Amino acid sequence: MANSWRRERWDSLRLLTPNWQSRLPGLSYDGADPDGYMTMGEVTEFIERFAKVSRAPVRTGVNVTSVRRAGDGYRVTTGDGEIACQTVVIASGACNRPSVPPLSERVPASVAQLTPFDYRDPGQLPDGGVLVVGASATGVQLAAEISRSGRPVTLCVGEHVRLPRLYRGRDVLWWMDAAGVWEQRYDEVDDLNRARRLPSPQLVGTPERATLDLNALTALGVELVGRWAMVRDGRALFSGGLRNVFSLADLKMNRLLDTFDEWALTSGRDAEFDSPERFAPTLAPDSARLQLDLASGEIRAVVWATGFRPDYGWLDVPVVDEKGRLRHEGGVADSPGLYALGLPVLRRRKSTFIHGIEDDAREVVEHLAGYLAAPR
Numbered sequence: 001m002a003n004s005w006r007r008e009r010w011d012s013l014r015l016l017t018p019n020w021q022s023r024l025p026g027l028s029y030d031g032a033d034p035d036g037y038m039t040m041g042e043v044t045e046f047i048e049r050f051a052k053v054s055r056a057p058v059r060t061g062v063n064v065t066s067v068r069r070a071g072d073g074y075r076v077t078t079g080d081g082e083i084a085c086q087t088v089v090i091a092s093g094a095c096n097r098p099s100v101p102p103l104s105e106r107v108p109a110s111v112a113q114l115t116p117f118d119y120r121d122p123g124q125l126p127d128g129g130v131l132v133v134g135a136s137a138t139g140v141q142l143a144a145e146i147s148r149s150g151r152p153v154t155l156c157v158g159e160h161v162r163l164p165r166l167y168r169g170r171d172v173l174w175w176m177d178a179a180g181v182w183e184q185r186y187d188e189v190d191d192l193n194r195a196r197r198l199p200s201p202q203l204v205g206t207p208e209r210a211t212l213d214l215n216a217l218t219a220l221g222v223e224l225v226g227r228w229a230m231v232r233d234g235r236a237l238f239s240g241g242l243r244n245v246f247s248l249a250d251l252k253m254n255r256l257l258d259t260f261d262e263w264a265l266t267s268g269r270d271a272e273f274d275s276p277e278r279f280a281p282t283l284a285p286d287s288a289r290l291q292l293d294l295a296s297g298e299i300r301a302v303v304w305a306t307g308f309r310p311d312y313g314w315l316d317v318p319v320v321d322e323k324g325r326l327r328h329e330g331g332v333a334d335s336p337g338l339y340a341l342g343l344p345v346l347r348r349r350k351s352t353f354i355h356g357i358e359d360d361a362r363e364v365v366e367h368l369a370g371y372l373a374a375p376r
């Protein structure tokens with residue numbers, strides 16, 4: 001139970017969603033620190049509590065090795081026997097494997113390579129420079145932690161989502177909740193494919209409720225370079241145009257803050273909050289390095305914070321596309337009686353977050369119940 005939080009996360013990780021937002025059907029946070037962020041131990045306890053409250057018949061430590069169509073239902077093979085069923089809900093998560101680009105194969109053997117699944121704390125890394133690839137939630141958090149351990153850190157920055165931790169005195173995720181951003185439905189999103197691939201926001205959950213954007217990292221001494229484009233002759237080559245990448249992220253953040261301000265006015269609640277504010281633009285280095293010699297010894301380790309992907313190696317039903325993504329329409333997969341939950345923007349923008357499951361699950365289960373009730 002809570003396998004991914006227990007085994008696949010680094011030691012210092014806390015949720016980036018505030019405690020008050022950690023809610024599952026029938027279980028809300030009732031502790032003393034609603035504005036804090038859970039440690040991994042606390043998340044595990046929360047999920048264990050949910051298993052008790054929900055009284056679901058949980059079987060832990062059982063691996064599903066195959067799901068295949070059988071008659072008008074499915075046959076599920078597990079490490080603990082077979083199950084025949086009419087319907088299956090795939091809730092195996094969106095982040096089962098780290099997503100590492102093929103250019104990793106061209107990194108010289110003298111440089112250690114780690115994914116967030118391998119990484120536990122900076123002490124595990126060799127002394128010397130560390131290249132963190134990817135500047136979304138995982139990348140910025142690991143870059144900050146490794147930099148604080150005294151190692152020189154270079155961070156490769158591609159498209160990213162910049163957010164302040166607090167805005168007008170409230171958690172930025174409170175604003176997203178209040179202004180209805182999380183609720184936006186999959187069939188209302190302009191470009192659903194893009195929305196589903198959006199990187200996670202540059203946020204960290206700390207007791208200080210600190211902002212961890214690229215300016216904060218620059219202040220820590222982290223060197224910013226562009227997206228890692230290729231390896232040639234043992235050199236990492238980075239894209240240029242960092243300034244444009246930064247401007248775009250700043251623009252998008254400001255538009256989101258505009259949405260919050262507009263909501264505060266139209267809801268008549270403007271006076272409850274501090275005054276609107278805008279943050280300093282992301283500071284671009286004077287001349288970002290375009291290449292780095294991986295064989296020089298400057299970089300001793302690469303940490304791939306390049307995202308995660310689901311793993312459907314066990315799913316013997318042809319519903320996975322060539323990119324390894326499940327084909328579904330709002331959680332209804334392309335095979336009768338097969339459903340999914342917990343995938344990016346499955347039915348709403350909040351679908352992959354803990355608090356996103358309740359509304360999605362209700363609607364998907366309604367469909368499933370209709371399917372079971374229909375004559376076949």
Ligand SMILES: Cc1cc2nc3c(=O)[nH]c(=O)nc-3n(C[C@H](O)[C@H](O)[C@H](O)COP(=O)(O)OP(=O)(O)OC[C@H]3O[C@@H](n4cnc5c(N)ncnc54)[C@H](O)[C@@H]3O)c2cc1C
Nearest residue numbers: 003004015016017062063064092093095314342352353354
């Ligand atoms: C680094 C990181 C930080 C995150 N931080 C936050 C956060 O702050 N707030 C938030 O709301 N969300 C956060 N998320 C998203 C988070 O993953 C989801 O909110 C939540 O865990 C989704 O729950 P889930 O049950 O859908 O998937 P998961 O938690 O991934 O659970 C899926 C489960 O299925 C199991 N499984 C997979 N395949 C099989 C199989 N073949 N047989 C048996 N079991 C299988 C897995 O072992 C796992 O236990 C974060 C994700 C990551 C990767």
